[in-house]
Amino acid sequence: MADLKRTVLYDLHLELGAKMVPFAGYEMPVQYPMGVLKEHLHTRAQAGLFDVSHMGQILLTARSGRVEEAALALERLVPVDVAGLAEGRQRYALFTNDAGGILDDLMVANRGDHLFLVVNAACKEADFAHLTAGLPDCDLGMVTDRALLALQGPAAEAALARLVPDVVDMRFMDVAIRQWDTAELWISRSGYTGEDGFEISVPNAFAEAFARKLLAMEEVAPIGLGARDSLRLEAGMCLYGHDIDEGTTPVEGNLTWAIQKARRAGGARAGGFPGAARILKELADGPARRRVGLRPEGRAPMREGTEIFAGPEGGAPIGAVTSGGFGPSIEAPMAMAYLPADLAEGATVYGEVRGKRLPATIAPMPFQPTTYKR
Amino acid sequence: MKYTEDHEWLKTEGDVVVVGITAHASEQLGDVVFVELPEPGKAVSTGDEICVIESVKAASDIRAPLDGEIVAVNDAIVDNPGLVNEDPTGTAWFFKMKVADMSKLDGLMDEAAYNDLIG
Numbered sequence: 001m002a003d004l005k006r007t008v009l010y011d012l013h014l015e016l017g018a019k020m021v022p023f024a025g026y027e028m029p030v031q032y033p034m035g036v037l038k039e040h041l042h043t044r045a046q047a048g049l050f051d052v053s054h055m056g057q058i059l060l061t062a063r064s065g066r067v068e069e070a071a072l073a074l075e076r077l078v079p080v081d082v083a084g085l086a087e088g089r090q091r092y093a094l095f096t097n098d099a100g101g102i103l104d105d106l107m108v109a110n111r112g113d114h115l116f117l118v119v120n121a122a123c124k125e126a127d128f129a130h131l132t133a134g135l136p137d138c139d140l141g142m143v144t145d146r147a148l149l150a151l152q153g154p155a156a157e158a159a160l161a162r163l164v165p166d167v168v169d170m171r172f173m174d175v176a177i178r179q180w181d182t183a184e185l186w187i188s189r190s191g192y193t194g195e196d197g198f199e200i201s202v203p204n205a206f207a208e209a210f211a212r213k214l215l216a217m218e219e220v221a222p223i224g225l226g227a228r229d230s231l232r233l234e235a236g237m238c239l240y241g242h243d244i245d246e247g248t249t250p251v252e253g254n255l256t257w258a259i260q261k262a263r264r265a266g267g268a269r270a271g272g273f274p275g276a277a278r279i280l281k282e283l284a285d286g287p288a289r290r291r292v293g294l295r296p297e298g299r300a301p302m303r304e305g306t307e308i309f310a311g312p313e314g315g316a317p318i319g320a321v322t323s324g325g326f327g328p329s330i331e332a333p334m335a336m337a338y339l340p341a342d343l344a345e346g347a348t349v350y351g352e353v354r355g356k357r358l359p360a361t362i363a364p365m366p367f368q369p370t371t372y373k374r
Numbered sequence: 375m376k377y378t379e380d381h382e383w384l385k386t387e388g389d390v391v392v393v394g395i396t397a398h399a400s401e402q403l404g405d406v407v408f409v410e411l412p413e414p415g416k417a418v419s420t421g422d423e424i425c426v427i428e429s430v431k432a433a434s435d436i437r438a439p440l441d442g443e444i445v446a447v448n449d450a451i452v453d454n455p456g457l458v459n460e461d462p463t464g465t466a467w468f469f470k471m472k473v474a475d476m477s478k479l480d481g482l483m484d485e486a487a488y489n490d491l492i493g
Contacts, residue, residue, distance in 0.1 A: 036430040037405035037456075226404075226430060299408045299455070301428050326407035326430060333408075354426065354433075 007053035008147050008204045009211060016215075016222050024121035026054040029224040036226035040328040043193055043231055044368075047153035048223035049214050052192075056124025057143035057201060060131065061114040070115050072269075073135045074108065079250060079273045081260035085110045090173045090188050092258050094250050095130060100275030100282070101246035102253065103130065105238065109175040109188060116175070116186065118148070118199070120240045146186075147207035152197030152231075154371065155219040160187075160198055163213055167198065172372040181206060192228065194235025194370040233334060234327045236293060236365025242304060243291060243322045243336050249275065251282035252338065254291040259283070287341050289319065293365040294335040294351070296358060301326045301333040302351040308337050309350045312357050318343075321351065327367055334367045335360070375463075376479055377488035378439045383463060384482065390445055390470045391479070395427070395436065398492045400462040403429040406455040411447040411469060418442060418471070425468055427458070436468060440478050446470040 004027040013020065018029030029051065031039060042048055062069035071082040080093040087110050095103035104123040109116040119127045124142070131140050151160055160167050164178045170189040178185045186201035202210050214220045229239065238244045244253045262268045265280050273279075296302050302324045307317040324335030339349065345364055350357040376384045381399035385392045400406070408428035418424055418438035425436035447469045451457050457466040473479065483491065 031404070035405050035459075037407075040430075230430060300410065300426075301408060301433075303433070326428070328405075328407075328430070 005054075007051055008207045009051045009053065012208055012211060013051065013222075018222070018224060021225070023225060024054055026121065028054060029222070031224040031226045032222050034221060036224070036230065037328045039221065039223045039227035040230050042221045043153045043195060043223055043227060044329050045154070046219040046221070047151060047155040047159050047197075047217075048193070048227070049211060049220050050150040050152065050223050050228055051147070051211070052150050052199070053147040053207070054121035055148055056117075056119040056121065056127060057146060057148060058117040058119060058124075058128060058131065059114055059141040059143060060117060060135070061139045063137055063139060065113060067110060067113050067115065070138055071110070073138050074115060075263070075269060076272060077130065077134050077274065078108075079259045079263050079276070079279055080108070081262040081269075082108055082115070083269065084260065084262055087112050088175055090175050090190060094255065094258060095127060096250065096273055096275040096279065097246055098274050099246075100249040100278035102240070102244045102248055102250060103127070103246060105240050105244065107188070107190065111175065111177070122241060143201070145204050146201045147204055149200045149202060149207070149211060149214075150191050150193075150197065151200065151214060151220070152191045152193040152195045152223075154196060156195070156197040157373070159214060159217050159220050160200075162217065163210070170198075172196070172374045180210065183210070189373065192235075192237060193231035194237070194366055194368055195231075196371050196373045230325055230328060233323050233325060233336070234329055234366065234368035235370060236336075236367060238291075238336075239323055248291070248338070249279055249282055249287065251279060252287045252289055252291065256283060289338045290341040291322070291336055292339050292343070292345075293363040293367060294321070294324075294337050294349070294360040295363040295367070296333040296335065296351060296360040298358065299326075299333060300353055300358060302335045302353060302358070302360065306335070306351045306353060308339060308360075309352065309357060312350055312359070318349070329368045336365075375485060376482040377485070377491075378482055379491065380437050380439070381492075382436065382439050384439055384479065386476075386479070387470070389472065391440070391442075391473050392467050392470050393439060394467040395458065395462055396488070397462050400459050403427060403431070403434065403458075405430045406458040409451045409455050409458065409468075411449075411452060412444050414444050414446055416444045418444060438471070439482070440471070440473045441475065442471045442473040444469050444471050
């Protein structure tokens with residue numbers, strides 16, 4: 001696997017028996033000997049440890065040193081209320097383009113005197129260039145000396161608290177800086193599984209020791225990208241490049257919850273982000289199509305690319321699946337698809353699988369209830 | 375037991391042949407979550423795609439290993455696809471077929487040849 005980058009935990013993955021695959025320019029563990037299905041169920045029942053060090057970690061500081069100015073600057077690139085984000089809190093955001101499409105999705109945290117961003121691995125260089133060009137009044141730093149781990153599941157809090165006792169005081173989407181050994185950990189109570197849990201940025205030099213401490217605990221197992229994908233899909237979360245991309249707007253992507261009142265028409269800082277004309281119009285009038293959840297009848301999964309039809313025979317496709325698979329916790333197939341917005345929840349549509357039209361119901365997401373500690 | 379390059383095993387039981395997938399194949403597929411089997415009575419030709427297996431990773435087909443007729447299918451793996459991972463060469467057989475020309479079985483791999491194939 002030439003030219004692929006490795007995270008600082010690469011040797012640990014091999015030692016744990018991981019099957020490594022190329023992902024976003026990195027050699028990453030897709031599964032461990034436990035297998036995707038059991039890794040998924042283990043995360044929902046106990047705690048899973050994920051290496052997500054391939055993701056981009058970016059520090060954003062206003063030249064003035066005032067976080068308020070960094071927040072207002074970032075608002076030029078995202079349709080999100082960043083200025084209203086309190087210190088020690090994190091929020092989901094989207095970089096949009098002039099056509100209203102989505103360049104990437106990310107997390108933004110207010111860390112008192114600066115912002116901390118976590119972006120997708122495949123987009124991180126482009127995001128950094130986009131930020132540099134769009135925010136000349138800010139200093140930007142790509143963090144390259146830190147690993148990023150996610151600890152997810154009902155036992156995540158108890159496990160992490162053995163190393164960092166006061167994480168029990170954090171609630172969903174809180175961020176905090178804590179010491180472990182002589183290392184500074186950047187912790188957020190969030191994740192990509194629908195479970196309670198944490199994402200922990202660890203200095204490279206401490207990452208393996210920290211991961212080993214967690215993995216030595218009975219309830220913690222290493223989890224690969226395979227289960228990460230089925231967990232996030234059950235939780236109804238988008239995978240950038242599949243469920244959202246430059247050709248989908250936040251409104252079409254059913255992410256209007258990420259556009260707070262302050263940035264909408266009539267809000268204190270309405271518009272002022274790329275693609276605002278289209279996005280505000282779609283917020284007012286509704287989009288032509290929308291990302292919805294699908295629950296196929298029977299057990300056959302409808303995978304990405306499956307064409308969706310209105311009826312059991314004839315007609316042109318009305319949309320397509322953007323992510324689909326089998327949900328180990330819901331014990332059923334599940335999918336996301338873009339469909340005409342006038343189709344209501346509960347409506348039956350048909351996915352063409354191996355030449356056969358199979359019925360599926362438009363269903364609410366998440367498919368699996370989330371268990372965040374709010 | 376005989377083997378195909380598509381990682382199926384074949385076992386003669388009286389005048390029918392029982393067909394399943396090898397442990398190696400089930401390992402490569404990962405956790406199986408869906409199986410579709412043909413109708414008993416179906417006439418098949420060598421290479422026909424007659425079963426579908428979906429794992430957590432991907433879908434794959436099982437081909438008819440020889441010409442003949444499907445005489446029975448294993449509904450247990452439709453109801454519990456995980457059985458394919460647990461016991462691929464035993465209770466998780468896929469179908470039984472009447473083979474048109476039993477001598478064709480001799481042309482398939484034996485266990486040593488199959489083990490060479492999968493290295």
